[in-house]
Amino acid sequence: MSILARFASRLPPVREEFHCTLGEGETPLLESRAVGKQLGLNKLFFKCEHQNPTGSYKDRFIALELSLLRQSGANIVVGTSSGNTGSSLSAFAARYGIPCHLFVCERTPAGKLLQMRAHGAHVYRVKDFCVTPEATAETMRTLDVSAKKFGTKPVISAFAFSPEGMKGVGTMAYEIARQMKPSHVFLPGGGCGLHVAVARGFLDSGTPCPRVHIVQPSLNDTVVTPLREGKDRARSVNSTTRISGLAVQQVYDGHDAIAAARATKGTGFLIEDEEAWHWQRELMSKEGIWVEPAGAVSVAGLKHAVDEGVVKPHETVVCMLTGHGFKDPASAAMAIKGEEPMIDGSDIPKVLGL
């Protein structure tokens, strides 16, 4: 069943003939066995958003956004993406027979384009886009004007651009609230639309609201420091993080994220890129969960929160795991040393120490 059918009363109205779904949502809420103990916590859960149809939580956004666009008569979609939004949009657009044009950063690596192109999207790399502010601004402006000529608008996973569709992301809060009442929720932050959606989802869920925290790489600190310093405004930065998906130097939903965090009594935590990779490896080797580095950022932030005494051992905590490890296989390969040995069948007892 689609998120639109399950949460119709809480989402913008879409007539059933325009509902889009790939089976998104209802992702597992899996109890930690090892990481929680390591951190001295009794009740740590992972919301496994990487198990969505195209491997990330963006499917919740696209399911609603594309439904609204179809209802408005759009017969073409255009968007920008560094990876996961593009993959999701291309898959949904393929399913609903809508031509999809994606304009991606000049330096988007070939591997990230595979999923988009496999679903038949028209993908264009744009020179200097995401590199120089001038080219980025011109691309966004031209894209907006072009989309309008088709009677539509660009699909970009931020409230600043797609405020109705982003409400779809809040459905993960509704799902968690039906299953448990956590005290804390940890989310990775790039443009921070994910945080705004989930925080508002909990505030709107009619259950006691957890503290919804934002975790950013210190090399992309648009929101966390202003939030912790009591300021109301996010800031653009010169982003140098290597955590794919969280390198968002613009403010986008940053101001709203600061407000949403405060409304839930949440705060922010900064982590180094190395910490994301460390917790990605811990999740793989001790929890059996394979996420991309951005997907482990929430856990890295939780470690800081425990060290600062923000989270207490008896409290129920949910960490959001956002994207599947297959999105960035090179990061998993980093954790592996050497080649697997070649043996003879008769060597099996020996290698098993028998």
Add this chain to the structure above:
Amino acid sequence: MSILARFASRLPPVREEFHCTLGEGETPLLESRAVGKQLGLNKLFFKCEHQNPTGSYKDRFIALELSLLRQSGANIVVGTSSGNTGSSLSAFAARYGIPCHLFVCERTPAGKLLQMRAHGAHVYRVKDFCVTPEATAETMRTLDVSAKKFGTKPVISAFAFSPEGMKGVGTMAYEIARQMKPSHVFLPGGGCGLHVAVARGFLDSGTPCPRVHIVQPSLNDTVVTPLREGKDRARSVNSTTRISGLAVQQVYDGHDAIAAARATKGTGFLIEDEEAWHWQRELMSKEGIWVEPAGAVSVAGLKHAVDEGVVKPHETVVCMLTGHGFKDPASAAMAIKGEEPMIDGSDIPKVLGL
């Protein structure tokens, strides 16, 4: 919730402290939008098993098998795999802190080993294993003897080796039966343990049993021709299919699969490797679903069944999609021609035809 908790009354008993889960099962049953119409069918559904935690239905097998092994006191697991079983076993073993040793075919490509090794399994390639019958037989024998010395047994996804654990795979039939009453179910067949599990699951589900069909590559025809010729015994073949995961030259569960197919009034269909790739591309480009080639084999078989008149337009049909496309990215890359163009931001209207 684990498949063990959801279907406890129908599975071998496991005490709760030994339950293993990664959030497997409850996969979407997604209605076709394009492929069904192409085939002249009104009610075609895809059971999206590729959305399981490690990307394949094998998680249902390993969840139960590892639970039973833990209950029996095993503190090490050993297994063989061409890919998906090994990925699943390594992930579950990591989560439950059990050392995992996997013995894989000499020619297993490096990419297929990444997921196993990322979860910390000890992976050994075995010289001539899966290449010469002598080396294969010796490896299996040595593995069995070695496992016994640890008080355990090899984990292999076939009723012939792991009959209790394979009942976990039947839970997908229980899930489908709760949602609808299909007339036909199509499954890919290698060793055919999947077919035995699902057919028995439907027979056991207490609802009208669909016809459960087997689809094999003609280059690995261990079961389909004997089944269609009215024989009771499968046969070993010289397998030359290039569909990864379905190259199983031994009989394994073949005799049981013939019996299970007959019990459900199901039959068999042979396809060429090219048909699997064709339907993989159709699923990607017209349904927004990214599966590995083996995952599209059920759809290729359905096409034959429609052409033969076995399936009628008004009947409800379920095709099992077994493994995620990320398992075999090279097969998706085959569908993509050329490089994405590099443009300037000001070129956007031009490429959109404005």
